[in-house]
Amino acid sequence: xxxxxxxxxxxxxxxxxxxxxxxxxxxxxxxxxxxxxxxxxxxxxxxxxxxxxxxxxxxxxxxxxxxxxxxxxxxxxxxxxxxxxxxxxxxxxxxxxxxxxxxxxxxxxxxxxxxxxxxxxxxxxxxxxxxxxxxxxxxxxxxxxxxxxxxxxxxxxxxxxxxxxxxxxxxxxxxxxxxxxxxxxxxxxxxxxxxxxxxxxxxxxxxxxxxxxxxxxxxxxxxxxxxxxxxxxxxxxxxxxxxxxxxxxxxxxxxxxxxxxx
Numbered sequence: 001x002x003x004x005x006x007x008x009x010x011x012x013x014x015x016x017x018x019x020x021x022x023x024x025x026x027x028x029x030x031x032x033x034x035x036x037x038x039x040x041x042x043x044x045x046x047x048x049x050x051x052x053x054x055x056x057x058x059x060x061x062x063x064x065x066x067x068x069x070x071x072x073x074x075x076x077x078x079x080x081x082x083x084x085x086x087x088x089x090x091x092x093x094x095x096x097x098x099x100x101x102x103x104x105x106x107x108x109x110x111x112x113x114x115x116x117x118x119x120x121x122x123x124x125x126x127x128x129x130x131x132x133x134x135x136x137x138x139x140x141x142x143x144x145x146x147x148x149x150x151x152x153x154x155x156x157x158x159x160x161x162x163x164x165x166x167x168x169x170x171x172x173x174x175x176x177x178x179x180x181x182x183x184x185x186x187x188x189x190x191x192x193x194x195x196x197x198x199x200x201x202x203x204x205x206x207x208x209x210x211x212x213x214x215x216x217x218x219x220x221x222x223x224x225x226x227x228x229x230x231x232x233x234x235x236x237x238x239x240x241x242x243x244x245x246x247x248x249x250x251x252x253x254x255x256x257x258x259x260x261x262x
Contacts, residue, residue, distance in 0.1 A: 010242040012037030015095045017085040017136070019070065019129070020102030022049045024201035025151060025233050029099055030054075032234035034061040038241075041085040041095065043070035043102070064089055072102050072124050078131035082139055096146035097241045098136040100129040100173075103151070107162045107207075118165040125169035130176040137184045137191065145188025147241045150177050151233070152193040154256045170195075174252050181250030190249040192240050197256035198227040224257030 006012055016033055020026040022044035030042055034057040042050045047069035054065035066088040070081050086095050103125045106117035133148050140146030155163050156170035173193065180191035198208045198218060208215045208227060219225055233255050239245050240253070254260050 005243050009037030014097050015039045015093055016097035017041045017095055018099040019043050025199055025230055026101040028230035028234045029237050032238050034063050036238050039064040041066050041088055043068045045071045072128035078128045081132055082136040094143050098148045100133055100150040105166045109162050110164050121165035122169050126172045133180055137180050137189050140189045141184050141187035148191040149237050149240045150193040152195045154195045154197045154259055157195055158260055178250045185249050192251045194236050195252050195254045196228050196233050197259045199230055200227050201230055221262045222257040222259045223262055228255055
């Protein structure tokens with residue numbers, strides 16, 4: 001942590017855009033960033049779903065929180081979203097953190113793979129966040145630096161059955177993050193990714209936590225013998241945006257209980 005940072009609120013003075021913030025990991029990162037002192041712009045397809053949570057975060061933590069509707073399936077959205085997010089907070093300050101979190105999954109075997117599911121997954125999980133990070137990173141480079149934190153997946157680093165399109169997209173996103181780190185690092189922009197195993201969000205509990213037969217083979221490959229909790233991803237996302245990670249750039253951080261070494 002930088003010696004200038006409050007250890008209880010290490011993101012004070014930072015302004016972050018968080019995509020896919022209405023539920024799951026994105027919602028928990030929004031909570032953690034607000035508790036750490038960051039001003040927020042939260043996006044989701046339906047901005048109305050974010051208005052109540054944004055208001056509560058602002059009131060509870062004394063930060064500013066704005067919302068924007070952003071459908072990352074729209075091919076034009078990534079090019080303009082960073083500028084829209086920069087304009088929506090009151091005041092002239094620039095945004096300096098991007099949390100690239102939004103994503104989808106269509107679990108299916110390769111034999112059952114649907115072309116429309118493949119295309120949609122790459123559109124939302126690879127094209128949109130890669131372009132958004134490029135536009136945000138270029139703007140950060142022009143204005144003094146910043147941090148890009150991308151939520152990838154352990155499936156980017158180790159293949160996962162019935163997640164062909166998802167694994168392909170997340171692997172591409174990891175390489176996009178490394179390239180951003182390489183090109184933009186000299187301009188004060190750090191780019192890193194987080195690669196979680198299964199995270200027990202509401203969706204994760206439904207798909208994995210409430211289905212012991214499905215979960216057992218995956219748990220058998222995790223030395224800690226459990227899935228991740230949302231805050232275990234959010235804590236890393238806070239750290240990567242903070243001064244404590246000022247020399248961390250181009251890294252893929254597994255939050256997987258040892259899954260990738262088993």
